[in-house]
Amino acid sequence: MRCATALARLIHRCQSLRELRQIHALITTSPYLDPRTAASLLSRLLFFCATSPAGSLPYASALFRRLPSPTLSAYNAMIRAHAMPTSSLSPLSFYVQMLAAGVRPDHLTFPFLFKHCSLRLDSAAGRRLHAHVSKLGFHLDIFVENAMVYMYSSCGLVDSARRVFDEMAHRDIVSWNSILIGYLRCGELDLALRLFLDMKERNTRTWNSIITGFAQGGRSREALALFHEMVFSANEYAKPDKVTVASVVSACASLGALDQGKWVHGYLKRYGLEFDVVIGTALIDMYGKCGCVERAVEVFQEIPKKDVLAWTAMISAFAIHGLGEEAFGLLEEMERHGTKPNYVTFGALLNACAHAGLVEKGRWCFNVMKQVYFIEPQLQHYACMVDLLGRAGLFEEADRLIRSMPMEPDSYVWGHCLVHVGCMEMWRSEKGWLVI
Template sequence: MSSIIESHRLNLRNTILRLLEECKSMKELKQIHTQFMKSPYMPQSDQLLLISRLLYFCAISSSGSLSYATDIFRLIKNPNLYVYNVMIRAYASRNCGGDKNHSFKSLLLYKEMLYEGIMPNCLTFPFLVKECATRIDGGTGRSVHGQVIKYGFYDDVFVQNSLIHLYSACGFLSVARKSFDEMLKRDVVSWNSMIVGYLRSGGLDEALDLFRMMRSKNIVTWNSIITGFVQGGRPKEALELFREMQIVSSDMVRPDKFTIASVLAACAHLGAIDHGKWVHGYLNRNGLECDVVIGTALVDMYGKCGSVERAYKVFEGMSRMDTPAYTAMIAVLALHGFSKDAFDLFGEMEMSGVKPNHVTFVGLLSACSHGGLVEKGRWCFDVMKDVYSIEPQVHHYACLVDILSRAGLFDEAERVIGDMPVKPDVFVWGALLGGCQMHGKVELGERVAKYLIDLEPLNHASYVNLCDIYAKSGRFEDVKNIRKFMKERGIKKEVVGCSMIEIDGVVHEFSVRGSPDVVIERVLRVLNVLNNDMKIEKGVYYEGNYEISVWS
């Protein structure tokens, strides 16, 4: 008789374990929960095992319920380390978006666990550290680090990786690097965490140095370094890294859609349409899916490279258009002056049931600015607020002020600035100043420029704009005074402008300081030939930061 009961118990336990593994929803899970809780043949040890598995589904699965997991947890009389680790992981993974006002439940559970005499293991700390990183809470993170050392888990590679991520996220790069350097054993995650930390803090060269030191790189490594260089303003090097990836990587590490999206962004920054076309072809040749993310990146790339037709062809060919896709196409049309087409596309977007976001309206307002559509701009601003309940941000106000200033409606532009619910920034005032330059509004332009100079006394742009206004009104003495003042204070353009051109698939870059790609003497010789051919009356012309004298 006892053997029959034991056999029935084992069959029931194994059946429920299998059902838990196959469970897809909370409805199914609650039915399973009821089944084994009512079984008279289920001993306490089996119940604890099944409750632990059930708890894992509720707490960790995307189909689970953290509140239901919490209820189950509170009913367990003597939770073990596994149960505590599951709940700590659950709370750390769902911490209300890093809201610091939300109670730090994972840490409270950790304290409760210690109070109950249960010692942590190497699986406890990574999730505690993860929540500290998500909250950008370096102080609590240091305290958890102290616990790591106290319980002897500092040499665990998973714990150390989480600490590197924590200190990088909190901006303590030197501490992160110290932790990295002190590791006895590093895996690819260790290297990637440190590289990403440098990239996010702007340390591109430090990240590249570490990248070069790595013996084994995975797709995350390549994507991180390529994306980091694109976002860090060095797209040309990002393309070089992509080429290197194709040469040195094995078949195990091949570009994915995230690599392609970053490379397309680099092409867009450089205006390298030949590179962009090649990448587009690479997608087709290698069978990579051109999903909505890649499609949007292609639209953006072709648009910024000047090929509106290709951008629209890609857009039309997309199987599904979401908000970013419509927004990218609207921005392309706006950039190239197709204002009517931009608004027609916005109408299609509304008809399709796709809701615009705040970036969509930046594109529409830019279309109004480029097309001189003042009334449409006002309408756009009202629709954003009244129809879509999108509260205008400072960049929307900058666009509206730009529209009004370009149209010479300075009184209305000043009223818009005066009624702003947020403090106008330099871009809002800069838009007004740009209108003053365009329409020769010397008095207003002088007032706005001086206000901007007071806000940012070391920003060269406001001085240069004021010089331009003075020069156009013939006040050359004032121009010289400002130039003299800038020279005395050492005010100059910090980031030198550069030009790029793609010839036969090679991107050439040059600036006033020269370039390794272009012999500046050759450029100067061409300029001298052009200068000799020009027939201009003697005079002085002010262009940007330079005073240029020309003779016939």
């Protein structure tokens, strides 16, 4: 008994995979443990290995395979571990194996299975699990119900989510947040707002959901109004965080609301909210779109670890204001730091060329994108090139470029042609392109 207690204590205090391996060896070689006690300790070790940062999922999987008769706890540990987005295995396979072994699931089994369905947008599997929940009698457990509401909401099945929500005997803030997210993912902003106003309790996630939903749904003024209501609500459980700030800054950018954006930036500094690459990128975008390139540069320089999105946001800010040379200078600096440009970066560079009239740079950029970085040009890249060539009066070259496109030109490409060609007859082709 003392040996088992000591080993359980060691598992609880384990700090590394090396220690975990040593404990595993002690359990399997100890002459003082009976098989039942050893199996219990191995299940506990498996749970730690599968769920702790100090553990290892591959090691946990190997340990699980060696268990002669895995317990419910062991199955739940593997289901929980493999419900994470980084896992290459599906937790559903462990659930099927569990049922085949005659092990009955409990209320801890299903939330992680529904989480997996939410991440994979697998509503078919989610519906089958819902049927199992009802059959096994777990449909009245609030944690399982919340997981089902969130799964249906994530998959865009807001009617199914609402049915589960309405049938709940008891609801908590997670229940309300889950159905709110469902309405916002389906674009039902007015219904979401009505539900939000009916909520007696709101936390930071509640506010972030409604603010982000309205900002992304093209209703930026309302998003800003909701943010100010959040700030002045004096709710200790609903304080703005970096997610809130990123959404609000995005709303300011879409409105060109520089004063509001500066106020939010000041709020970020006053209250010591985390300043990371996501916040920094949003601020660069906002300052760039609002005409404050200098402030955008200042923010860019403050970002400690810049990713491709941050570099691209700064290049885009230069592009908007016709600072083509600065944009290409930043590209060189970006490459020196070991960050590879992506298709969005090249779109920003071509846009910079168009605004600054840098025809040669634009041609070079278009070719490098394909030949050096193996990025196939998309419609937006062709549209930028047509715009660049049209501004320079190179209509024949623009004509040849359009004819060489591997896809049909869309209204955006033709729009640039019309702007520069005016009323002259548009080019004909065997594909029956638009003629004016």
